Amino acid sequence: MRIVDVNEFYSPTGGGVRSYLDRKMAIMSELGHQQIVIAPGREERVEERPGGARIHFVKSPGIPFDSNYGLFWDAAPIHALLDHYQPDVVENVAPWRSAAIVADWKGHALRSWFMHNDNLETYPKRWFGRVASEATIERMFGWYDRYMAGWLERFDTVVTNGPVLTERLRARGLRIDATMTLGIEREHFSPTLRSPALRAAMLEQCGLPEDAYLLIGVGRHHPEKRWPMVIDAARRAGTRLPVGLVLLGLGPDTRTLERHIAESPHVRMFHPIYHRGQLASIMASADAFIHGCSNETFGLVASEALASGLPLIVPDRGGAAAVAQPAFAELYRHGDAYDCARAIVALASRDQSLVRRAAGIAAPKVWSDREHAQSLVAHYQALIDARGAVSRSA
Known part of the structure; x- marks a missing residue:
């Protein structure tokens, strides 16, 4: 299986997402799969990893308030890379530009939205938690959940990194199809x-x-x-x-x-x-x-x-x-x-x-990162098989 992750959260100087993907690339190679990451970068370059994994940096503008990260802007180079790699699964993690880029791509790969975080919890609830209740903050920022719900409908599967995120998002009415609990290098x-x-x-x-x-x-x-x-x-x-x-x-x-x-x-x-x-x-x-x-x-x-x-x-x-x-x-x-x-x-x-x-x-x-990767691949394969069965019966 070839999985391409279009990932605005990946940065060489980043934190948890970088660590997760660096390890995931190695595990996927060991399991006989290929993980490719398309990430924003200060310049166009490819970083090869053992076993066929790679990070393809696309020159992109940086985020003004955090120099560690960038944002995709032009869809054309990302679409060209997806056409070139022809993945079985294309993953998205961010709710910003990458969501539209992946959703609008004309390829036939399974589209997966992998949820690593909840921006409503990370920002508004932290900023305003001392002066407003959670229910009030959720009402104030209800537009964000409506925005998310619209994009999620354009993906074949929506998965989270653990039960806490699944519970939070489902409680706000957002669609979650599977919980793929992360693991550690046990x-x-x-x-x-x-x-x-x-x-x-x-x-x-x-x-x-x-x-x-x-x-x-x-x-x-x-x-x-x-x-x-x-x-x-x-x-x-x-x-x-x-x-x-x-x-x-x-x-x-x-x-x-x-x-x-x-x-x-x-x-x-x-x-x-x-x-x-x-x-x-x-x-x-x-x-x-x-x-x-x-x-x-x-x-x-x-x-x-x-x-x-x-x-x-x-x-x-x-x-x-x-x-x-x-x-x-x-x-x-x-x-x-x-x-x-x-x-x-x-x-x-x-x-x-x-x-x-x-x-x-x-x-x-404690759940290991290898167990997480195996469960995720099995989830994707089941969806791909189900899609194939529907196509054959049509």
């Missing part, structure tokens, strides 16, 4: 990587002894991640018991966060760890994973933490909440630093051997 993460020496070293960097409680947070420094709230919660919990917080990440809010923790001797920030084995060891060596973002539709980092055997402290909505279970996690009211502090103290006060044992039992059950 082979890198394991509770067996826990290192008492590494844990002690991280606590020492936080200015704390080995009997303190070590939290780890991983993610981009962006307002939607709510790191200031997490830092404030760790500080408040620190008045009840010794708590160290290690944050791994970079982003537009890095300077702001550095100022925010200037008076916090037990909070340390480090650059992202891109080596999967090193990240897995660091995760497994903490006492709990803490997360602030409630807008995410899939708890990728929370799943990696759980696969490392880590108990979780996460908000009560979003992708991370879908990963959490009472045996190894504490939920808190999203955006509430006081309740997050309560959750930290509550988890730290539980029998740690029992909590870690429960997380360890759940660790090998």
Whole structure:
């Protein structure tokens, strides 16, 4: 099967979508399929990957407010590439220009809209959540759901990256045909990587002894991640018991966060760890994973933490909440630093051997990216077969 993803969210310096597609291209090749990505770029170029996968960058204008990403404009070069590649499936992920380009293409490939996010949740609900109810915001921005519904009707299938996004969109009346839960590179993460020496070293960097409680947070420094709230919660919990917080990440809010923790001797920030084995060891060596973002539709980092055997402290909505279970996690009211502090103290006060044992039992059950890819291909193949059966009977 040849799948071409016309993807305005892909960027060499991007985040989750880039990571997902880089891994998906490799897995598809291993499974005997070909994944091609058509993405906006600063110049026209092709980046070949092993096994026949490739990224075809089409010179396109950038987004004014985020230099990492671009937007397609002219449909002609995209249509020419689709005519050249003749895919079995053409995927779209963005609700902007690419939606029209894919829908208007004259080819016969199966058209799939793969939902990675919910813009209504990510932007208006975050911006106006303090001054208006969710129902009010949804009424104010009802035009967006109507806009989406119109485009979705022009696609053969609409799939989401997990049950949280499916539930949100269906509740607003949008069509979803299948839920294809994302997975992680499970082979890198394991509770067996826990290192008492590494844990002690991280606590020492936080200015704390080995009997303190070590939290780890991983993610981009962006307002939607709510790191200031997490830092404030760790500080408040620190008045009840010794708590160290290690944050791994970079982003537009890095300077702001550095100022925010200037008076916090037990909070340390480090650059992202891109080596999967090193990240897995660091995760497994903490006492709990803490997360602030409630807008995410899939708890990728929370799943990696759980696969490392880590108990979780996460908000009560979003992708991370879908990963959490009472045996190894504490939920808190999203955006509430006081309740997050309560959750930290509550988890730290539980029998740690029992909590870690429960997380360890759940660790090998975390869905893998290979399982996700196999399920997605099976979904596409069933639709293609059904279409062929209808054509033969006509």
